[in-house]
Amino acid sequence: MVSRVTDDYVRMATAGCQAICEPAFWAGFDRSSVHGFYDYFCQLTEHEPKRAAKFGLPHFCWLCINPKESEDLKLADDVLAIIPKFLNRPNVLGIGEIGLNKNSRNEMKVLEKHVDLAAKHDQLILVHTPHLEDKLKGTRLIVDLIKSDKRIKPERVIIDHVEEHTVKLVLDTGMWAGMTLYPESKCSPARAIDMVEVYGDQRIWMNSACDWGVSDPLAVPKTALEMQRRGHSAAAIDKLIYQNPLKFLSQCPKFKIQRPWQPT
Amino acid sequence: MTRQQILDLYFIDARHKLIDLAAFMDRVERAEGNEDFRMKAFREALEELSKNNREKARQVLLTFSDPTTKPIAKASVKGATGAWPEKTG
């Protein structure tokens, strides 16, 4: 995880995390050229897997130019052109996290190009939805755009950062809904469990925000504890935090993990 | 879980958050100057809490959301403010 210290890998391995899936995202500043992205994709596909492997953690990633840098169409085209060179690397799961940030026309154009790239290369898709006041509109625009591309199977798409006003919208399309857990400002463990209790546990996946902002790599195991406090069974917790992501990710033939304590 | 068990588990935390909200509003009202669109949306969202519906979190989120459907011409900033600036009425 490019934005985290090595201690976070140790903590995640200690908490029972079985694999890391790291999306390509914003660096906290705009990269100045396609070369910055080339190096970033090398970091995600070469260096980070080695750093995680030291603690027994398989590392996977998603590639794209993120929506925060999609206003510059020339840069976006340059980055889109180099992504295919990396798609065959062993830890690449698909295209992501693509999506929208401020719901602009250029962001939409770049999103459409990424969806086309995923369709042409038969890749899974991970989508970022905008935060706060922009989420509802952005989620609607994104699901409409993806639904209109008939080459894309909805069960091969995960729409991330759903909240109470967007979760049903996403699940109704047949796509997966991701709930990113944050210690403050966005979706909390308690609210994520509320949504599971209301909308069911099919095609729902929880993930820990591990970015440059205030975030907590152990948000998923903490949510598991919260589920336990609410009386959810061990099997229900396992389905949500392990079996569901395994089901979605296993659609990519490169995604293989083995729980260390299970007999082979 | 029963309603009683939910209360046992979450009441103190919710009470703490409610007092924090009240203190935030006192702080805003003590300060000089005018409120902006965010506080307007905030007060509207608060009204949702007293209504008799079971989707209060969803309604609060909708109160803060941009309801329009067309992409904007250009993204001139990257961040979000938490409320839709053009909300009127």
Ligand SMILES: [Zn+2]
């Ligand atoms: Zn995201």
